[in-house]
Amino acid sequence: MAKIVISEFMDNAAVQSLRDHHDVHHDETLADDAGTLKSVIAQADALIVRNRTQVTAGLIADASNLKAVGRLGVGLDNIDLDACRSRSIVVLPATGANAISVAEYVLCTAMMLLRGPVFFGTAELLAASWSRPEMSRGEEINGKTMGLVGFGSIGQTTAKLARATGFRTIAHDAFLPADDAAWATTERYATLAGLLEDADVISVHCPLTPQTEGLVGQMQFAAMKPGAIIINTARGGIIDESALAEALRSGRLGGAATDVFASEPITQDTAALFTGVPNLILTPHVAGVTKESNKRISAITAENVLRALQENSP
Numbered sequence: 001m002a003k004i005v006i007s008e009f010m011d012n013a014a015v016q017s018l019r020d021h022h023d024v025h026h027d028e029t030l031a032d033d034a035g036t037l038k039s040v041i042a043q044a045d046a047l048i049v050r051n052r053t054q055v056t057a058g059l060i061a062d063a064s065n066l067k068a069v070g071r072l073g074v075g076l077d078n079i080d081l082d083a084c085r086s087r088s089i090v091v092l093p094a095t096g097a098n099a100i101s102v103a104e105y106v107l108c109t110a111m112m113l114l115r116g117p118v119f120f121g122t123a124e125l126l127a128a129s130w131s132r133p134e135m136s137r138g139e140e141i142n143g144k145t146m147g148l149v150g151f152g153s154i155g156q157t158t159a160k161l162a163r164a165t166g167f168r169t170i171a172h173d174a175f176l177p178a179d180d181a182a183w184a185t186t187e188r189y190a191t192l193a194g195l196l197e198d199a200d201v202i203s204v205h206c207p208l209t210p211q212t213e214g215l216v217g218q219m220q221f222a223a224m225k226p227g228a229i230i231i232n233t234a235r236g237g238i239i240d241e242s243a244l245a246e247a248l249r250s251g252r253l254g255g256a257a258t259d260v261f262a263s264e265p266i267t268q269d270t271a272a273l274f275t276g277v278p279n280l281i282l283t284p285h286v287a288g289v290t291k292e293s294n295k296r297i298s299a300i301t302a303e304n305v306l307r308a309l310q311e312n313s314p
Contacts, residue, residue, distance in 0.1 A: 014298035098288030113255030142166030147199025150206030208235035
């Protein structure tokens with residue numbers, strides 16, 4: 001019987017499916033206690049994490065039995081892939097399991113931001129301000145162009161939903177081959193600059209890497225259409241937060257939604273940066289987390305880990 005450590009929240013049914021076969025230690029507080037986690041995984045065969053647990057070379061150094069790291073999600077920037085590879089530890093993301101949740105978040109926030117005054121005017125209305133002219137300045141999504149920065153599973157799912165609601169979809173992805181079937185319904189842009197100039201709504205879906213850190217900053221905001229909307233459900237650090245706040249305050253951008261931040265949970269400095277910024281939606285890294293997606297992600301991760309342990313059993 002193998003030992004599995006789970007350091008963050010996971011659907012109970014999936015946890016039980018693991019317990020049916022192996023010894024499971026599930027403690028959500030471990031994500032914030034690297035010292036205790038390192039001790040707990042010393043004899044573990046598998047570790048299951050979300051995005052808060054930092055799986056570093058130091059953390060797994062003494063985990064001599066560790067064979068698999070299950071990721072409850074798809075981003076891998078919190079996992080030292082080189083360290084895992086050097087130890088033949090397989091890393092198992094739940095690819096595709098949260099794509100529809102993220103796509104729905106993007107469409108929902110895009111609609112809200114384009115109709116801005118309607119959804120942000122409740123307090124004024126309750127204060128007896130019948131401001132119909134102000135709330136009538138919103139825009140339709142029909143006929144607008146959505147530009148996707150990164151066109152993997154989540155970007156493609158977002159494009160599919162966007163087209164169904166009336167968007168034209170364009171995308172930039174430096175790694176997806178030009179002859180990939182995904183380009184059949186979404187126009188491929190060779191450069192990010194071209195996409196930023198043409199899109200009414202920009203949705204970020206690329207991973208955080210040294211190449212994408214600070215990818216969208218002051219220069220890129222200046223190149224966008226006046227009044228453009230930007231939505232980031234990928235990773236904090238891809239968009240320069242100070243430049244984003246300034247672009248919104250100046251009116252250059254029409255609105256923004258960000259579910260991810262350079263530092264999570266957000267710091268007091270980040271909170272101060274965004275306080276009072278207009279037409280802005282901030283959420284705590286939950287775009288891909290719904291009741292349904294949590295069940296899918298947890299079930300897929302449990303299956304992945306069980307399979308990996310079986311394949312590595314003596």
